[in-house]
Structures are given as C-alpha cells and as structure tokens.
Amino acid sequence: MFDTKILDNSDRSIELAAELLKSGEVVGIPTETVYGLGADASNEDAVKKIFEAKGRPADNPLIVHISEFSQIEELVTEIPRLAINCAEKFWPGPLTMIMPKSDRVPMITSGGLDTVGIRMPSNETARKIISACGFPIAAPSANLSGSPSPTSAQHVYNDMQNRIPAIVDAGHCGIGVESTVICFEGRDSIRLLRPGFISVDDLKEITENVIIDKGVTEIVAADAKVASPGMKYKHYAPKAEITILEGTLDAYREYVKENSDNDTTLLVFDKNDADGLGLPYVVYGSTDEEQARNLFGSLRELDRLNAVKVFARCPSKNGVGLAVYNRLIRAAAFRVIRL
Numbered sequence: 001m002f003d004t005k006i007l008d009n010s011d012r013s014i015e016l017a018a019e020l021l022k023s024g025e026v027v028g029i030p031t032e033t034v035y036g037l038g039a040d041a042s043n044e045d046a047v048k049k050i051f052e053a054k055g056r057p058a059d060n061p062l063i064v065h066i067s068e069f070s071q072i073e074e075l076v077t078e079i080p081r082l083a084i085n086c087a088e089k090f091w092p093g094p095l096t097m098i099m100p101k102s103d104r105v106p107m108i109t110s111g112g113l114d115t116v117g118i119r120m121p122s123n124e125t126a127r128k129i130i131s132a133c134g135f136p137i138a139a140p141s142a143n144l145s146g147s148p149s150p151t152s153a154q155h156v157y158n159d160m161q162n163r164i165p166a167i168v169d170a171g172h173c174g175i176g177v178e179s180t181v182i183c184f185e186g187r188d189s190i191r192l193l194r195p196g197f198i199s200v201d202d203l204k205e206i207t208e209n210v211i212i213d214k215g216v217t218e219i220v221a222a223d224a225k226v227a228s229p230g231m232k233y234k235h236y237a238p239k240a241e242i243t244i245l246e247g248t249l250d251a252y253r254e255y256v257k258e259n260s261d262n263d264t265t266l267l268v269f270d271k272n273d274a275d276g277l278g279l280p281y282v283v284y285g286s287t288d289e290e291q292a293r294n295l296f297g298s299l300r301e302l303d304r305l306n307a308v309k310v311f312a313r314c315p316s317k318n319g320v321g322l323a324v325y326n327r328l329i330r331a332a333a334f335r336v337i338r339l
C-alpha cells in the first residue's frame with residue numbers, strides 16, 4: 001500500500017517522478033489526452049505493476065511513449081513510410097502508431113502481440129518526465145479498468161489511491177479523449193482502430209486510403225479476433241444505464257417527456273437542452289472539442305450523482321466528435337435509439 005502523493009509539475013517533481021520510474025515504480029503522468037499510468041516499458045516487473053494497479057486484462061497491450069523520434073528505432077523492426085509522414089505531421093501529439101515490435105519491447109508490454117503502439121505526447125511535462133528517465137514509458141490511461149479515463153490528477157487519485165506512489169498534476173487535460181490509434185496496411189493504407197483528436201480528415205492528408213475499422217462504431221463480440229484488443233472490452237462504464245438518443249433537440253425533448261421517470265438524469269450539450277424538463281442533468285458541451293474535453297468528467301459526475309438511468313444527447317461523429325461517439329456508445333453498452 002502506498003500513501004499516494006499528488007506532485008505539482010515543477011522541475012523537482014519531474015525529477016522525483018523520474019527517480020520513481022527508474023526504480024521500477026508506477027507513476028500517474030499527465031498527457032494532453034488523458035492521464036497515464038507510466039512505468040519503464042522495458043522493465044517487466046514494473047509493467048506488471050501497471051496491470052495490477054488497473055486490474056487490466058493481460059492481453060490488452062500498452063502504448064509506449066517517447067520524447068525523441070530517435071527512440072523509435074530501438075522499439076520497432078521496421079518503420080513504414082506512412083509512419084514517418086504521420087510523425088512529421090502529428091508528433092508530438094495525440095496519435096499512436098502500431099508497428100512491428102523489436103525484442104526490446106517485452107511481451108507483457110505488448111499484451112502478447114508482435115506489434116507495439118508508439119506515441120510521442122505533446123504535453124511538456126510528459127515529455128520532460130520521459131527525457132529525465134532516458135527510456136520509453138509504457139502507459140495506459142490511469143483509470144481502473146472499466147472506469148472512465150481520468151482527465152485530472154484528482155480522477156487518477158480517486159482510482160489509484162494507495163495503489164501507486166505518486167501522480168504528477170499538470171492540470172486538466174486539454175483534449176480529454178485518448179489518442180487516435182492507427183496501424184498500416186500495405187504501403188498506402190491507414191486503418192483507424194480508435195478515433196481521437198487526430199481525425200479521419202487529418203489522416204486523409206497523409207493518404208486517401210483511410211479505413212475505419214468496424215470496431216470503431218459497432219459492437220465487437222467478446223470472443224472476436226480484433227485488430228486492437230481494447231475494442232472488445234467494456235469501457236468507460238458509469239454505474240448508470242445510459243441510452244444515447246440520436247436526433248434533433250426537439251425530438252430529444254419529446255422522447256424525454258414521454259419516457260422519463262424519477263430515476264432519469266440527462267446528459268446534454270447545454271443547460272438549455274434540459275430547460276423546463278424538471279430532471280437533473282449534466283452538461284458536456286456544445287462543440288465537438290468541448291464534448292471531448294468534458295465527456296469522461298461528465299461520466300464520473302453521473303456516478304457521483306448516483307444516476308440510475310441516463311438519456312444522452314448524441315455527438316456529431318464529425319472530427320473529434322467521432323471519438324466522443326466511440327467512447328459514449330461504449331459507456332452506453334451500445335444502446336442507441338434513433339429518433
């Protein structure tokens with residue numbers, strides 16, 4: 001058991017975090033997307049502690065974070081041309097690229113796969129911590145497995161209290177949903193495995209051939225063979241039963257009036273959406289970007305309110321809206337009603 005400390009993001013804290021990571025401990029670290037649970041990617045015992053702290057299934061691989069492009073060379077056996085193009089355009093930033101892994105990446109880190117997901121975060125504190133360690137850092141989102149990803153140090157603390165020695169606090173995550181995850185097919189195609197802030201349109205500036213994996217918007221059977229193991233796990237599930245209502249504000253309000261009861265809470269874009277309906281509500285934002293930033297905090301807020309049944313307004317599916325939709329349908333166990 002640890003007495004978990006929340007550190008500020010001063011140089012001294014960054015040094016302290018690096019010391020802990022070098023000694024094989026797990027540290028909560030900020031990134032621009034969500035907070036991560038970091039450990040030395042090549043240290044099997046350290047990585048094992050991540051899986052234990054999260055309660056994460058062993059076959060779900062971790063993303064390896066770097067601070068310099070040159071660190072990629074020790075991690076992979078081959079760098080596809082498209083990966084170099086993507087790195088030039090989107091790194092540092094919220095893009096994870098899957099490539100064939102080298103022997104330097106232990107199987108526990110890659111969840112038993114022969115590939116590794118790599119990303120260079122744009123968050124300065126994250127990059128300073130990686131640089132201070134001098135080695136790549138494996139980090140999944142710093143939530144308990146199945147809980148919403150953490151977008152503040154307090155969220156990490158709520159989930160990881162007593163499980164890890166320290167969390168570095170660099171404020172609220174600017175983006176709020178996890179990185180876009182892609183792999184490469186042949187010489188010219190990108191397959192989107194998890195949507196994020198780097199959108200399909202952004203990827204199309206690299207190649208026209210962007211394939212959106214079915215698992216992005218559709219349910220994947222628990223025993224299915226999937227391109228990305230994270231797709232098949234129940235995710236981000238608040239305790240409430242969420243139903244997404246897809247349609248106009250008028251249709252949403254009509255449906256709520258007819259189908260709500262004392263147990264209903266609303267998840268809306270703007271407080272006006274809930275006006276006069278007489279029900280408790282949580283607001284998650286009017287633009288795709290706001291919704292991305294607030295979604296996970298809103299899901300945690302629904303738990304705090306002990307919400308039982310939630311009617312959620314449906315994100316746009318455009319730009320980062322696709323990432324919001326991808327996370328929300330998982331939180332809703334794929335219950336979507338088209339009005």
Ligand code: TXA
Binds near residue numbers: 094096117119139177
């Ligand atoms: O923004 C992010 O990506 C955050 C921050 C901390 O960097 N990290 C994150 O990690 O979201 P995690 O572990 O919660 O999600 C990683 C996702 C999982 O769905 C996993 O299955 C997939 O990426 N993934 C990782 N490595 C993979 C690989 N080699 N092949 C296929 N999918 C992979």
Ligand code: MG
Binds near residue numbers: 141149
């Ligand atoms: Mg996660």
